[in-house]
Amino acid sequence: MSKPKVALFDLDHTLLPLDSDYSWGEFTQQIGWTDPVRFKRRNDEFYAHYVAGTLDIHDYVRFAVEAMRERGEAAYREAHQRFMQDWILPLRPDAMELVREHQQAGDLVAIVTATNELVTAPIAAAFGVPELIAVQLERGKDGWITGEIAGVPSMREGKVVRVEAWLKQRGLDWLDVETTFYSDSTNDLPLLEQVDHPVATNPDARLRPIALERGWRILDLFQ
Template identity: 55%
Template sequence: MANLALFDLDHTLIPTDSDHEWGRFMVKLGLVDAERFTEQNDYFYGQYKAGTLDINAYLVAALTPLAKHSREQLKAWHDQYMHEVIKPAMLPVAIELVREHKAAGDLVCMVTATNEFITAPIGEAFGVDKLIACEVETVDGHPASAFTGRPTGTPSFREGKITRVEAWLASLGKTWSDFDRSYFYSDSHNDIPLLEKVTDPIATNPDDTLRAHAQKAGWRILDLFQAS
């Protein structure tokens, strides 16, 4: 029976926050008002770290700028963002960790609260089997059509990550019990619900709250980037 390996993204597989960095990238390109957007970006990032994030308000704020541009233009900017920001942050130690699970025959999934526009190319770059991210609404529901600037579906955040993972497994005709072991790597205390769901929770580069929780629970702690 194969195992299941789930990975958070930001500060887990990369030592930065892909959504926060995308906001900074938009400011750099002059796509948004620098002062206002930087303040908003930092505000929601602070909420996330504090565990008080209003996920729907955050998603609307993050996605609204996407509706102003064509998919072709957004892709060109995202390609530049991958080259300048993300690829340099994809450290060999993290790439190898994903590869080890894939080489073992595990089913590998990236589960992130960052939206799918930002994270789909990152998931491809890491070679995961499946990406579960906050979904972005399109004008007519077609994947290639323009964005509306609004989220859709269940946000993959906190308990929503469990909901989305279980829905994905169900689409494969599977449940948690179909795997000998299930792993989840995450840095954030926001992910404690999903960490408690798997057989092998791994607090990876954990924030202070998660580190304390992991130590009390006897979970494995992996300081991945200290090993790089």
């Protein structure tokens, strides 16, 4: 019998033609939640560290969610609706088609992202993907975020850990399933190396030569 198939998708620059975390930061500047000069400088610094593979995810998340934490849940929800309309929608048809192909084939589909759950949950829902593995945020006694990460962050090796836990919840292990992972970034090398079918999707300048050397499939989705 053939194994069940699992299709895993990175989000930023893979299914989206932008970085949702960075874009959310720019959006909060736009609506006056953050100081435009100070915030942009730090946001750019963190993004450069992400691209270089040197990002401290805990420091970044504290920075990235500070405005949301201070404004509160109701303000976040209202702002995120605007963010979806102004920055995210409409979703790219080629990305939607790729996700639908796996869903229609009966594959178990999940989005696996290093961006936090508050930014990404509505985006995953727009893609019609209920299974989201994102950076989980710690909640305080009031039920709102504290600015800290809860559990293992889904970044670099953490994506492997989180996907493994997600499979285990379903009574599965890596050997029980046939896995495909789509990603653009060398930050995702640990999970790309773990799965059966790594797909370098819109690969960045560092991932493309690695994919070519290893004979991985390369998918330029947004050409």
